[in-house]
Amino acid sequence: MFKPLITILFALALFGAWAEPAWAHGQSGEADVRFAQTIAGMEITVVVRASVQVPAPLQVDVVAHTPGRGGRIDLVIRPAVGGRSSSGMVRVEAGRPGMHRVVLSVDRVGPHELEVRAGGERSVLPFAVLVPQPPPWEVVVHAAFACTAVALVGALVSAGLSRRPAAAGFAGGAVVATVVAFTAGVLSPWFAPAVPEGAPPVSREVMPGRPNAQPVIEVLPGKPGPGSEFRLRVELFDGSTGRRVDDLVTHHAALAHVVVTSQDGSYFRHVHPIRTAPGTYEVRLRAQETGRHRVYAEFERADAGGQLVTGEFTVGGPEQPADGVPAVAGAVSGGVPVTEPTRPVAERPVRVTLDTGVAGVQPWLGMAGHLVVRSQDGGYLGHVHEARSMATGSQRVPDESVAVYAPGLEFTFSFPRPGRYLIWIQYARNYEIVTVAHTLEVGGTP
Incomplete structure (x- = not known):
């Protein structure tokens, strides 16, 4: 009677050691949210760490890659509807790259806004506070293990009381529960991932996808002079409705990646413009060379693929040769x-x-x-x-x-x-x- 029980216990221990990597399935709510931003002359990445429960403190890291002159960076997180906002600040030292930490708080899941202020500039970044939920296969495995434990205790008690039919029944139940646990673990890659708490509802209808965004790329002033500061603005519109496109998703840790080069390639900037208004992204740059400059903006719209749009502008003065x-x-x-x-x-x-x-x-x-x-x-x-x-x-x-x-x-x-x-x-x-x-x-x- 005890040999099958020992075998079952050994199998459970082996399964527990084998099934550990499957914890990663369906845990999309555990991912940090990253926003690369070029703001106030600094290249930073704001990392909103994943939450395991809400309400709770929320850790935000500001990574200063190019601190420039440095300065104060104010951060505010607020829910899209109702709730309380939370604010904090970090101070970046001039010429000293590094990571800075601030602890904010959230009291609800779902859509939020992260406001970043520095040097008179303001960026508002939409994101969602998510709390991971256990995947279905994990719930099944835990329930099966609980049934196995109860059945094993019942079998041992029944065997001690010399009630063989009851002991056999409990042992059979333990075997069935163990088989269910094994089966759920083996089939775990085919289970649908659990939807994190706070995620928007997903329509069961087939999404036709959204059209490509139509860009307007301009600089202010229209023709900057050599050595002067200017603003590069990218505005995105929906070609079918004419409305502003404000449904960009983070694509490689940024809502938009912009590359600016002079015609000869001696001027190069890879920057991440701030979101100044719905569908509007801006970045401050300083011209160094006269002549034509190329602009390439890369982004991804929700329910659509990645997109690369181009534009150009001219810095006042004679054209530079293109063989540099x-x-x-x-x-x-x-x-x-x-x-x-x-x-x-x-x-x-x-x-x-x-x-x-x-x-x-x-x-x-x-x-x-x-x-x-x-x-x-x-x-x-x-x-x-x-x-x-x-x-x-x-x-x-x-x-x-x-x-x-x-x-x-x-x-x-x-x-x-x-x-x-x-x-x-x-x-x-x-x-x-x-x-x-x-x-x-x-x-x-x-």
């Missing part, structure tokens, strides 16, 4: 990119590697590194991420404070046509964004 070598003012030297093959060919994958020369690389925008590629004439822009950090398969982005990635960065890219290309590789070390500029001559396919 890309450079980044103030960039930290981080080695020279190496390509394999050494002579890249169009329409074939090229392996680009960079030795950063540091012990480890911190994540920035969710990846170990970013490769931005632009054709010489500016008509083409490509953007890929470091290959090994993309292949981790982890749903949880590593913390920005940990140099978790290898010092050697690796990218794979296919150039569409022969010609000269300007490339920029960006990564984070000691919280600071390092930009390495390079040029490549790409040959034609034999």
Whole structure:
């Protein structure tokens, strides 16, 4: 009688050790929310840490990648409907990248707004406070384990009282409950993930998707002078309704990514504009060179795919020649990119590697590194991420404070046509964004 019970107990212990990785299934509510922002001359990432219960304190980290002159950053979190707001502040020191922490509070789940103020600028970022719920398979497993425990106790008591039929019945129930637990664990990848508390309801109807947003890209003033500050504004409209598009989702830790380059590539900025109004995103920049500049804005609309829109503006003065070598003012030297093959060919994958020369690389925008590629004439822009950090398969982005990635960065890219290309590789070390500029001559396919 006791041999089957010992076997069942051993099987339960083995299953408990084997089933541990399945805790990750359906836990989308455990993800942190990240917003990269270029505000008041600083490049920062605001990280809203995941909540495990509400009401509760809410930890918010402000990572200053490019602190510039530094200054005070005010943060306010408020629910979209009702509830109480919570505010706090951090102070960033000039020229000192790093992470700053503030603890706010939330009293309800669901849609919220995060307001960020610094240097006279204000950004309002929509997000949702979610609390993870146990997935269905986990509920089934726990219930089956509870039934198994009760049945085992009943079998042991019945056996001690010499009530063999009852003991056999309890033992059979323990076996059935154990089989149910095993089956639920094995089938866990096929269970629908649990919907976090606070998530908006999902329609069972097939969503047709939303159309691409139509952009209006302009600078204020309309033609900035050399060395002067200007505002770059991107306004998004729905082509079918004419209304402003205000349903962007975070895409690689930002609502919008904007790349600005001069025609010769010597001016390069990868920035993340602040949301100043529904459908309106702005960033302050300073012109350095005269001539034409290219603007590339990348974003993702809810229920639609990613989108890349382009624009241009001119800095007053004579046009600069278009055969310059890309450079980044103030960039930290981080080695020279190496390509394999050494002579890249169009329409074939090229392996680009960079030795950063540091012990480890911190994540920035969710990846170990970013490769931005632009054709010489500016008509083409490509953007890929470091290959090994993309292949981790982890749903949880590593913390920005940990140099978790290898010092050697690796990218794979296919150039569409022969010609000269300007490339920029960006990564984070000691919280600071390092930009390495390079040029490549790409040959034609034999």
